[in-house]
Amino acid sequence: MFDTPISRRRSLDFMAAGGLAAVMAAKGGLARAAEDEVVRIGHLPITDATALLVAHALGAFEEEGLKTEPPVLIRGWAPLAEGFAAGKFNLVHLLKPIPVWMRYNxxxxxxxxxxxHTNGSGLVVGSNTGITSFADLGGRQIAVPFxxxxxxxxxxIGIRSAGLTPVIKAAGEPLAKTEVNLQVLQPPEMPPALAAGKIDGYIVAEPFNALGELKAGGRILRFTGDIWKNHPCCVVAMHEADTVKRPEWSQKVVNAVVKAQIYASKNKKxxxxLISQDGKGYIPLPAALVERAVTHYDDPDYDKLGANRHKKEWGNDRIDFQPWPYPSATKLIVEAMxxxxxxxxxxxxxxLDPDFVVKDLVTTDFVKKALVKYPEWKDDPSVNKGDPFNRVEQVVV
Structure with missing residues (x-):
């Protein structure tokens, strides 16, 4: 299904048109998770999955009395969404807009x-492209993960702020100087595509930004957390049936994830x-690379390029870990979509009403109880100190 760019484009278009439901129906039903209470995790090889992976590695699920299977690594978002919908997994991390698309489309x-988590992504461009700002993306090819x-x-948001127009055109179609052509690539494919000159840049989760810097001739143009302060990227997703029919089990799962996030926030290196190939091997890349992806934010080159220009003012890091789903962010996402x-x-x-999505898509009962039980979550720099459960979104290009 994902062997070539053409087949990938067609499959993603099919899914975007509602084909995910059709695929699941053909397989015998939607989201029919296994009836036992074993935690089955699906994840991509990215640091967005850290909380789930750390919870597994440190035995946090077992501390809650749960059984787990080893996390299953998936290379792209489309197969992860399909695997979750088919019931292969009952605990996954998904890019925040994906559950919106899954539930309502x-x-x-x-x-x-x-x-x-919060933050944790960046826009990487080829060092030889001459791109130094969003305004330079006109006439270029940029990859997104989904x-x-x-x-x-x-x-x-960045493209439009520069007066440019995002478009989706086939290879070889004429591209105006004011147009930025977008395509979907799975995260592991992005650095090789940049190194080969097939694309001019990509925006993705870590550690593929760090990999692009060190191995693909790329440099960070902007960190996403420097544009949208402490934005959500991946969320923790479960089947609605589990949250309704197995509330005690669901609470234990969320407890374990929250404990893992607190640990990750305090012990990033x-x-x-732990999650690298030199540890438990969840992410098949060297520890030094994953460490850079998680901790490396203070860098004179970043300062010179303006990649993290709000660092001192906003006080966030390259990636942070806090579990509370701020309603204001969900509303902004639906509006931006x-x-x-x-x-x-x-x-x-x-x-689609953003206020409805806040109440219908997100369930806060389990995480709220976990946060009361484990108040150390408030120590993470991405938590709003004045009012930990509410905030005003800040987006500054």
Whole structure:
């Protein structure tokens, strides 16, 4: 299904048009998770999955009396979403817009139970492209990891701020100087594509920004957390049936994830090694690379390029870990999705009320109880200190 760029584009277009539900129906039903209480994790090889991976590595699920299977590594968002919808996994991390698309376009009963992390992504451009700002992206080819992604949203905010137009055109089609052509690549494919000159840049989660810097001749143009302060990227998602029929089990799962996030927030260097190929091997990349992806934010080159220009003012890091799903961010995402160019039909967004999505898609009962039980979550720099459960979103290009 994902062997070639053409087949990938067609499959993603099919899914965006509601084909995910059709695929699941053909397989015998939607989101039918196994009836036992074993925690089955699906994840991409990215630091967005840290909380789930650390919870597994440190035995946090077992501390809650749960059984787990080894986390299953998936290379791209489309197969992860399909695997979750088919019931192969009952605990996953998904880019925040994906559950919106799954629930309201494909009728997949998914629930967001917590945030998986904040920040943690960047826009990488080729060092030889001459790109020094969003204004220089005109006439260029930029890759995103999925149409319904925080990356696509933040990228297009930057593109439009420079007076440019995001478009989706086939290879070889004429591209105006004011147009930025977008395509979807799975995260592991991005650095090789940049190194080969097939694209001019990409926006993605870590550690593929760090990999692009060190191995693909890339440099960070902007960190996404420097454009949208402490934005959500991946969220923790579960089947709605589990949250309704197995509330005690669901609470234990969320407790374990929250404990893992607190640990990750306080022990980033150690956690980077733990999830790398030199540790438990969840992310098949060296510890030094994953450590850079998690901890390396103070850099004179970043200061010179303006990659993290709000660092001192905002006080965030390259990636942070806090689980509370701020309602204001969910509302902003739904509003931004209506303006974001994607391939396929997105008419489902036309009448989607952001306030309704906040209440219908996100369930806060489990995470709220966990946060009361483990108040150390408030120590993370991405938590709003004045009012930990509410904030005003800040987006500054």
């Amino acid at each position: 494909n009728n997949i009963p998914v629930k967001i139970v917590a945030w998986a 149409w319904y992604s925080m990356h696509n949203i933040v990228l297009q 150690e956690v980077a090694r 209506t303006k974001t160019v994607v391939s396929g039909d997105k008419t489902f967004l036309d009448k």
